[in-house]
Amino acid sequence: MAAFSQRILLKMCPVVGRLHFVNDTQGILCVSFIVAYWLYGVFCNLVIILLPRYYDGLVSGVIIGIYSALGVLTICSLFRASTLNPGRIPPNSESSQADETDWTYCQVCLRTRPPRAHHCRRCRQCVMKMDHHCPWINNCVGEANHWAFYQLLFYAFLLSAMSFIQCLLHWYFFPKCVHCDRTAFYIRHQLGLMYLETTLSFLMFAAMGCMLFGNHLNLILDRTTLDVLHNPYPQDMRVKRTSLEAYSDLCGSRSKLTWFCPCGERRTGPMYMHTDMV
Numbered sequence: 001m002a003a004f005s006q007r008i009l010l011k012m013c014p015v016v017g018r019l020h021f022v023n024d025t026q027g028i029l030c031v032s033f034i035v036a037y038w039l040y041g042v043f044c045n046l047v048i049i050l051l052p053r054y055y056d057g058l059v060s061g062v063i064i065g066i067y068s069a070l071g072v073l074t075i076c077s078l079f080r081a082s083t084l085n086p087g088r089i090p091p092n093s094e095s096s097q098a099d100e101t102d103w104t105y106c107q108v109c110l111r112t113r114p115p116r117a118h119h120c121r122r123c124r125q126c127v128m129k130m131d132h133h134c135p136w137i138n139n140c141v142g143e144a145n146h147w148a149f150y151q152l153l154f155y156a157f158l159l160s161a162m163s164f165i166q167c168l169l170h171w172y173f174f175p176k177c178v179h180c181d182r183t184a185f186y187i188r189h190q191l192g193l194m195y196l197e198t199t200l201s202f203l204m205f206a207a208m209g210c211m212l213f214g215n216h217l218n219l220i221l222d223r224t225t226l227d228v229l230h231n232p233y234p235q236d237m238r239v240k241r242t243s244l245e246a247y248s249d250l251c252g253s254r255s256k257l258t259w260f261c262p263c264g265e266r267r268t269g270p271m272y273m274h275t276d277m278v
Helices: 025-055 061-083 146-172 190-221 225-230 243-251 256-260
Strands: 008-013 017-022 104-106 111-113 118-120 125-127 132-134 139-141
Touching (some): 017 061, 025 146, 025 190, 146 243, 190 225, 190 243
Antiparallel strands (some): 008 017, 104 111, 118 125, 132 139
């Protein structure tokens, strides 16, 4: 039995370790769009709004540093969420190896799987505690990479919120720049560029805010997106755990300060029998 789906590509990187890629054309196009929007948004905010006002003495270098840091953290979180193993179910020799009555056997990839694991049709593999398949990161969101996906939502929300505020300041507060190069293409056509950036930053801010709120509710209720889709209105809607317990389970046993670092790892004890990651 193959260790993983033929659609999954694994590459070793000297710096970040093993990278997990899903060879899916639609997902690759979605990730490419997100990266292109990130480049466009960061360019507009830095080159059209912040840097000219910095040279005019209207914006502090600290603001530029904060915005640049959020931009780096967002793209790093996207990379991590896209290239982390979401929690593949490893192969095992016999379907009877599952020692719990609520374990199931996948007829597609022929593996025993623990409760709340699901088979993803896009990745063509079973994923532990699968939340959903996200085309925008071209990867499943599951037990092993949900923390990285949540980081992406968090930093994308902060970046888009700051971008939208800066766009409003550009339109309604800042005077026309004095020290900018008025012959530059992006200055001569800044009206159209900034209309588009203002619209996109607001849409991203609203979308990330809604997704953050929805994911927070799911965490404290101990539900996944697939659970919500299969049973939107369960009988028991009580909060199952505190927010701290929920985020400790999501991010692992690392120091809480490292929960915000995209370069970290999620440290947990053994979750299930015979589930060593491959």
